[in-house]
Amino acid sequence: MSAGPRTPFENKFIEWFDQRLPIFTMMNKEYGVFPTPKNFNYFWNFGAIAMFMLVTMIVSGITLAMHYAANTGLAFDSVERIMRDVNYGWLIRYIHMNGASFFFIAVYIHIFRGLYYGSYKQPRELLWIFGVVIFLLMMATAFMGYVLPWGQMSYWGATVITNFFTAFPWVGEPIQTLLIGGFSVDNPTLNRFFALHYLLPFVIVGVVFLHVWALHRTGSNNPTGIEPKDERDTLPFHPYYTMKDSFGLLIFAIVYCIFVFFMPNELGHPDNYTPANPMVTPAHIVPEWYFLPFYAILRAVTIDIGIPFTDITIISAKLGGVLLMFGSIAILLVLPWLDSHPVRSARYRPKFRLFLLLFVVTVLVLGKVGGMPADVPLFHITKDFVFTTTHVAQIATVYYFAFFIVILPVLSRIEVVKPMPASIHEAVLKCQSSCGGNA
Amino acid sequence: MRKLLLTSLVVSALCALVPVSAHASEGKEYPLPNVEWSFEGPFGTYDRAALQRGYAVYRQVCSACHSMKRVSFRNLSALGYTPDQIKSVAGEYTYQDGPNDEGEMFERPGRPSDHFKSPFANDKAAMAANGGALPPDLSLITKAREGGADYVFGILTGYGAAPSDVTVLEGQYFNKHMAGHVIKMPPPLTAGAVTYEDGSPQSVEQYAKDVATFLTWAAEPELEQRKQMGFKVLLFLGIFAAIMYAVKRKIWAKVH
Numbered sequence: 090m091s092a093g094p095r096t097p098f099e100n101k102f103i104e105w106f107d108q109r110l111p112i113f114t115m116m117n118k119e120y121g122v123f124p125t126p127k128n129f130n131y132f133w134n135f136g137a138i139a140m141f142m143l144v145t146m147i148v149s150g151i152t153l154a155m156h157y158a159a160n161t162g163l164a165f166d167s168v169e170r171i172m173r174d175v176n177y178g179w180l181i182r183y184i185h186m187n188g189a190s191f192f193f194i195a196v197y198i199h200i201f202r203g204l205y206y207g208s209y210k211q212p213r214e215l216l217w218i219f220g221v222v223i224f225l226l227m228m229a230t231a232f233m234g235y236v237l238p239w240g241q242m243s244y245w246g247a248t249v250i251t252n253f254f255t256a257f258p259w260v261g262e263p264i265q266t267l268l269i270g271g272f273s274v275d276n277p278t279l280n281r282f283f284a285l286h287y288l289l290p291f292v293i294v295g296v297v298f299l300h301v302w303a304l305h306r307t308g309s310n311n312p313t314g315i316e317p318k319d320e321r322d323t324l325p326f327h328p329y330y331t332m333k334d335s336f337g338l339l340i341f342a343i344v345y346c347i348f349v350f351f352m353p354n355e356l357g358h359p360d361n362y363t364p365a366n367p368m369v370t371p372a373h374i375v376p377e378w379y380f381l382p383f384y385a386i387l388r389a390v391t392i393d394i395g396i397p398f399t400d401i402t403i404i405s406a407k408l409g410g411v412l413l414m415f416g417s418i419a420i421l422l423v424l425p426w427l428d429s430h431p432v433r434s435a436r437y438r439p440k441f442r443l444f445l446l447l448f449v450v451t452v453l454v455l456g457k458v459g460g461m462p463a464d465v466p467l468f469h470i471t472k473d474f475v476f477t478t479t480h481v482a483q484i485a486t487v488y489y490f491a492f493f494i495v496i497l498p499v500l501s502r503i504e505v506v507k508p509m510p511a512s513i514h515e516a517v518l519k520c521q522s523s524c525g526g527n528a
Numbered sequence: 529m530r531k532l533l534l535t536s537l538v539v540s541a542l543c544a545l546v547p548v549s550a551h552a553s554e555g556k557e558y559p560l561p562n563v564e565w566s567f568e569g570p571f572g573t574y575d576r577a578a579l580q581r582g583y584a585v586y587r588q589v590c591s592a593c594h595s596m597k598r599v600s601f602r603n604l605s606a607l608g609y610t611p612d613q614i615k616s617v618a619g620e621y622t623y624q625d626g627p628n629d630e631g632e633m634f635e636r637p638g639r640p641s642d643h644f645k646s647p648f649a650n651d652k653a654a655m656a657a658n659g660g661a662l663p664p665d666l667s668l669i670t671k672a673r674e675g676g677a678d679y680v681f682g683i684l685t686g687y688g689a690a691p692s693d694v695t696v697l698e699g700q701y702f703n704k705h706m707a708g709h710v711i712k713m714p715p716p717l718t719a720g721a722v723t724y725e726d727g728s729p730q731s732v733e734q735y736a737k738d739v740a741t742f743l744t745w746a747a748e749p750e751l752e753q754r755k756q757m758g759f760k761v762l763l764f765l766g767i768f769a770a771i772m773y774a775v776k777r778k779i780w781a782k783v784h
């Protein structure tokens with residue numbers, strides 16, 4: 090962790106400190122003069138925004154933990170006491186509850202940015218992989234957090250999701266038992282979920298550190314996808330991007346606060362305001378909105394795969410769904426090798442751009458059907474064949490995987506790119522005269 | 529960038545169009561009434577008189593079956609009651625307390641710090657007295673149901689004669705807004721059952737509206753403070769964002 094050669098600081102104390110531990114030199118190098126492409130658009134704000142949300146979640150979460158009781162008999166009441174009797178408890182809880190949603194919004198936009206501008210490509214593969222790991226850890230954290238208030242949806246969500254582990258042969262049931270600490274979701278489940286929910290955010294902090302470290306090795310990508318060549322292509326991070334990021338963050342914070350203060354329960358489910366009751370199953374169990382696309386993939390598999398003409402099942406529908414759901418995220422890990430096209434930015438790859446936007450539509454459609462009951466009839470195709478939400482989910486799932494496994498490798502070989510500028514500098518100049526903005 | 533934004537907008541618009549209104553269930557669907565509430569919208573506040581009337585309806589009618597365990601008498605100061613009034617309301621109930629120094633449990637009058645007294649000792653007793661159905665605790669009911677206050681109003685005013693396709697058994701009642709259209713709560717409100725001192729109409733609609741307002745307050749007592757603080761926070765963030773925008777423009781003006 091050496092910060093390289095040092096230039097002395099004027100301030101005596103800072104100089105004294107920095108000689109012994111060059112934090113100030115490092116900060117200046119990484120966040121002060123750090124050369125950053127000068128053509129970022131506002132999509133490049135979302136890394137900083139996600140960082141802000143992570144800190145917000147940790148601070149509000151630790152405050153909640155001071156009043157929360159991880160016991161099935163007390164959890165719901167303790168959360169309600171936070172809402173009613175703790176000073177500004179409602180504020181802290183609504184910040185945390187909506188914060189999870191806005192954390193995911195920021196990260197989804199951040200991931201989309203990476204896809205659109207090819208930020209996952211060489212030499213940033215490891216940076217991208219750390220990002221996917223953060224995403225996975227976030228999902229685990231949010232899932233366990235949602236169980237803590239011990240409402241109906243907490244309980245039944247935990248029951249349904251942990252039950253999917255039993256689909257794995259041999260290891261499935263032991264894994265499920267270990268996860269929930271018994272044979273059904275109960276007090277041991279709540280206790281371990283609380284312990285893990287407290288732990289995982291700090292693991293995320295660690296992986297974020299690696300993510301940023303890797304970023305500062307390779308430098309940022311930019312909307313052209315062309316690496317900076319000389320100093321005409323870059324600007325020092327401070328003040329240019331510190332100020333731009335602050336502005337973007339404030340706009341994001343305004344939207345977030347509109348939810349916290351004016352519609353704090355809009356993104357949640359009413360059932361979670363009823364205490365958990367193992368004897369009463371809710372009519373329609375749904376996870377939080379940010380899991381819905383993956384939930385749709387999970388439920389899209391409805392047939393067992395077996396050896397034809399025998400009764401032998403190799404992969405049950407349930408296992409198939411679980412495999413596809415995990416696969417849908419795991420496939421992101423190998424994305425840098427599935428798309429080997431030398432040009433990064435979708436700006437110069439019209440075909441890639443089209444298929445990527447279609448992919449985004451697919452994910453949104455999956456989110457939509459994931460929130461609906463399975464097999465809701467939509468319309469008749471023939472007199473006897475009714476098209477249902479499950480069919481929509483199946484078609485969307487096929488496209489989701491085809492995008493990665495078929496379309497990207499094929500495009501890597503055949504796609505002809507549009508004419509590209511020689512450098513960022515040239516792209517910015519050309520744009521200023523023709524497109525009149527800093528896109 | 530602009531093109532990209534445009535495409536994303538078109539894409540989201542398309543997604544919104546995916547048909548969702550496909551209701552598979554047989555029978556008629558009744559849309560919830562859309563009541564005008566004083567507490568709706570960013571500027572909405574609770575109507576104090578409606579809260580007091582709603583509390584009277586709860587106390588004289590609903591509290592015979594429904595608990596409200598999360599609300600205590602001292603919270604009633606938000607409805608505009610004085611400490612003395614609260615003390616005397618609480619004093620009308622008896623609570624078991626103890627053990628005292630002799631190890632005995634004893635009865636004492638309620639205090640402002642006590643939570644509303646539940647009508648039944650436990651859920652089993654409540655179900656036994658209500659034909660097997662549990663009257664839910666009402667402290668959070670408007671947050672725990674899709675539709676909130678409109679739903680509570682809908683349930684209370686949604687009784688009527690059952691259409692031919694709904695079977696209503698002994699001890700059940702047809703209700704437009706209950707899932708499955710049958711409910712085990714007998715119609716709780718009848719016109720004139722609760723006397724209003726302020727001259728408001730003593731109709732089922734008015735009772736339902738007032739008690740739904742009261743229950744919304746019980747579920748979200750922080751609502752007014754929350755919205756007030758929200759405006760201050762948004763004002764602060766808005767000004768801060770405008771300043772940062774100006775700063776950013778100024779710094780970036782020199783960049784080519």
Ligand code: HEM
Nearest residue numbers: 146147150151153154157186189231234235237238287290
């Ligand atoms: C990666 C960051 C985090 C995420 C995504 C996250 C997510 C969540 C979610 C979705 C809930 C349920 C909200 C609700 O419906 O009430 C929750 C609850 C909770 N979280 Fe977190 N959390 C994070 C960090 C933390 C941290 C660092 C703590 C510190 C111990 C914490 C403590 C709690 C507590 C005590 C609750 C239960 C209280 C409640 O439900 O409001 N969280 N979290």
